[in-house]
Amino acid sequence: MDYALRDFLMFTPEVYLRLFERLNAALWPWQIIPLGLLLLLPTLVSLAQPVGRRLAMVVLAAGWASTARLFMQDLYAPINWPISAFSWAFFAEAGLLLAVALWSPPGRVSVAVARTWILVGLGLTAVTLLGQASWRSVGWPGLTPDSTAVVTLLFLLATTRRWRWVVLAVPLVWLGFSLLTHWALGLTAQAVLSLAGVILGLVALVWPGPRETLSRPIR
């Protein structure tokens, strides 16, 4: 009698997708706030002044913290033992992003690159609409873990490599765990998002990023 991966799952696909539905229903229509901030990020990171890039890091940090609190602790942790620990890792990631914002904000990113980054992130999120999910169960960046991690990884790829490794560990580990979860649940569309994130994370380990000449001196 062998174990299969799904033998370790504590919940059914139905229960899992309902987590996203319940979050969206509870927050509606205030998803507009994290989405609005997401759309503002290209402008912030393209500003010459470092304050814009610091604010961009604060926005990302807020996304990790809100995901940890609203989705992971309130909804996901009651049905899955490891999530409580992951939620604290998400809070830690928020802290790391704030620390980077404070001490060493990233270099300037061209608005075209940043907009591409946002479109790719939203596109990968939209992939989850395929298969079993309905629009009610979309996991928005800044509110749910996979899309938040993917958007962060895209941001890391677009910035310099100086401190990237510091904030790479949590997203990469989470997306690996999430990929296994989605695979075991048979949720192919959600697994695509997780897999894309894992690939982005591995690339981010070695990708040099844009040239430092785009940066202004740190104030």
Next chain:
Amino acid sequence: MGQKRVSTQRLNPGRRRLLQAVGAGGLLAWLPPVFSAAENAHATRPIPATGERLPLIGMGTWRTFNVGADPQLLKQRTQLLADFFDLGGSLVDSSPMYGSAEAVVGKAMAALGRFDALFAATKVWTGDETATRQSADASAALWGVERFDLLQVHNLLGWEGHLDNLRAMKAAGRIRYLGLTTSHGRRHAELERIMSGAPLDFVQLTYNVLDREAEQRLLPLAQERGIAVIVNRPFQGGRLFDRVRSSPLPDWASEAGCANWAEFFLKFIVSHPAVTCAIPATTQRAHLRENMGALHGRLPDRRQRQRMIDYVASI
């Protein structure tokens, strides 16, 4: 705990005398079909320790009842539990390991108020062998019961200390029965050693038409020692249905009393005389009805059981 509802079908006097003449009740399932034609006599089976009868089909809650605080799914699971009791079920099995399942069972039971029909079975799942009572009390609060009918040591975790505590709790009337569990065929040798020496009311293990290791030693030992057997993973976590998805139910299945694949798999299990109760888990009302169908009609005899094994193995 309230009075339990059990099947009261009786054999006619002529058949009763014949069976008494044959002797050991364990032969009942092996007799030719004509002698098992008392259609509902096998809908329950006695717990060896007391003779109390339990319906052959119970309900497991691993994964299926772990729905957190989802109001929509809680309502669905409450209806499922109501159907289960209406269809003759009694034993509900859960564990603190199953996430929010115990709390969901408790909320459903509070909504239904069917405590008279419930045989409440849960587990102690902690390596701290001094925490048996605390674990039981925490579970009882979630279930909304004063005491459990059956308290089991989950996957033999800390079994030595927990078993001593369970005996004390049983002696004090805080539980009615005690037991141990394993699953996936794990630790059978250790379970056999414990069953051989320790007084137990119940064991829970994995047994189905493909996973039959328990037939070799554990099931005969349970019969010999007067230990009730609860069977988990009757469908291999659903994989048995995946296996037969493209295959028809054999045309001889009706001879064995099986109208669908769920009855096929469950009747194979409960037709073993050592088995007291199987605990399939489901979220679907239609699937529950199929599962509970195994409470009715004939059970396969030895020849039919072998045919069932061969057929599924060939798919």
